[in-house]
Amino acid sequence: MKTTTTKFILFAGLALAMGSAITSCKKGLPIKSNDKVFKVELFKQGLKQQLSAARGYQFIINKNGQWADSAVAGIGGFNRSNVTFPASVNSEVNIASVTKHFTAVAVLKLLPLRKLNIESKIGQWLPASWPKNSTVANLKFKELLTHTSGIRASGTGWGTLKNVVATIPPGTKDGTYANANFALFRAMIPKLVNSSLFNSKEAELSDAEFDIWMGEEYVKQMNLLVFKPAGVTSVCMPTPGRTTNMMLNEAPAPLEGESLGDWTQTSGAGGFYLTTVQMARMMAYLVHSDAVINIDFRDIMDSERIGYNRVFAVSDGIALGHGGLLYAGGGKKTPGLRTLIMKFPNKVELALAINSTDEGAKRDINTIVKTAYNNAWVND
Structure with missing residues (x-):
């Protein structure tokens, strides 16, 4: 077990200098609040x-x-030689679904820039080349962000997402947790950031190339919108030379x-x-x-x-x-x-x-x- 004393401080402390002693009545015993x-x-x-x-x-x-x-x-x-390394607060770990929290932060920051809010519909912010069933196109951002869309898909690959948008109408909007709700923002965040660039890339690239571009652009924008303002850099693959928890x-x-x-x-x-x-x-x-x-x-x-x-x-x-x-x-x-x-x-x-x-x-x-x-x- 190891305890570290390193600290990060967000705000500068305010030092208060007391130039003279404060005197007060000292009769009796201090009264405890029991709070x-x-x-x-x-x-x-x-x-x-x-x-x-x-x-x-x-x-x-x-x-x-x-x-x-x-x-x-x-x-x-x-x-690979079966030599173990100790747990550490400084080694990387795939944060799994904690990612959803940070994705939500990015979405909330972007919506007002497009004069949208969480009640706005998602349809026009999905790739234009993706066939869409009307039920999905009319979903609200809030429904994805709160798992109340009715989408049930747990997969997050491009094929799964395209299938959800094209052929799988959402089920009962009962708050069932489903990964696809947030994975869809891998396609929408780049378009919310710059729809002109997004549309031009969609027109000029093959489907496979465009998928790759969207994935890379999502990671780039997450760093610019969420991680960099806090002094953090993050990627979706292990950083070379940094021990990664398995x-x-x-x-x-x-x-x-x-x-x-x-x-x-x-x-x-x-x-x-x-x-x-x-x-x-x-x-x-x-x-x-x-x-x-x-x-x-x-x-x-x-x-x-x-x-x-x-x-x-x-x-x-x-x-x-x-x-x-x-x-x-x-x-x-x-x-x-x-x-x-x-x-x-x-x-x-x-x-x-x-x-x-x-x-x-x-x-x-x-x-x-x-x-x-x-x-x-x-x-x-």
């Missing part, structure tokens, strides 16, 4: 205790826009893992690679600064639950976040990983990556986080 206060250390310990069975994990807790504490344990992966199976089974490659052409609902430090930094900026997104858009995200799939009551209000889950492809018995970003009512945020996953009763991530958070409030 409960939040202890970061207790939150950290509660998380560590409940995550002890994971093959490896790393998390950072922010408080008031600063790195307050962190913890790592276990392994982050292993190389998807690992659960102990006590023999150690197995799988590396993750380039997700550029399947991104939108998932796919970006960030370190836990970068995830925490993004959360600090999104919550405490207008550099990435202003307070009006943050309020829309909160009130409409846009970009969140973790919403639960805690002792002092409502916690909001988004989780990510990946399996190697063979289901719950194969290597996997989990990621999570959360913001709590008391200006606390959590960025978490678990390098293995257990979908059984042992690790209910909502309960783990909620229990650790609530137990971190103690009498003053």
Whole structure:
């Protein structure tokens, strides 16, 4: 286990110089309020205790826009010689569906630039060359952003998305979580940014070339709109020379893992690679600064639950976040990983990556986080 003391600070501190002593009546004993206060250390310990069975994990807790504490344990992966490397808050991990939160941020920033809002219809912002069924064309941005479109497709490849738009009318608009809702923004964000460029590329490139261009342009615009304003650079493939956490199976089974490659052409609902430090930094900026997104858009995200799939009551209000889950492809018995970003009512945020996953009763991530958070409030 390792705890780091590095901090990132969003705002300059204000130093207050006290030139003279303040005197006051000192009669009697101080009166305790018995109000409960939040202890970061207790939150950290509660998380560590409940995550002890994971093959490896790393998390950072922010408080008031600063790195307050962190913890790592276990392994982050292993190389071709089966030499393991330790978990680290500085190694990259595919953040999986946490990507959806950042995609939502980009969309909310772009809509007003086109005189649109979340109630506007998506049809004209899909590629013109894609055949469209009328039900999908008339969907609202909000319905994609909140998984209330009725779309059920979990795949995120270009073929799946084109099929959804052309032939699969949405089902009941009941909030069923589906990756295709957000993967469609891989095609729409480039058009929302620059429709003239988008249209010219669509006209001059082959279908395959245009797909590649859209995927690369989505990643480019995500960096310009979301990551760069917070001082972060992210791509949908592992960065050369930077240790990348692998998807690992659960102990006590023999150690197995799988590396993750380039997700550029399947991104939108998932796919970006960030370190836990970068995830925490993004959360600090999104919550405490207008550099990435202003307070009006943050309020829309909160009130409409846009970009969140973790919403639960805690002792002092409502916690909001988004989780990510990946399996190697063979289901719950194969290597996997989990990621999570959360913001709590008391200006606390959590960025978490678990390098293995257990979908059984042992690790209910909502309960783990909620229990650790609530137990971190103690009498003053």
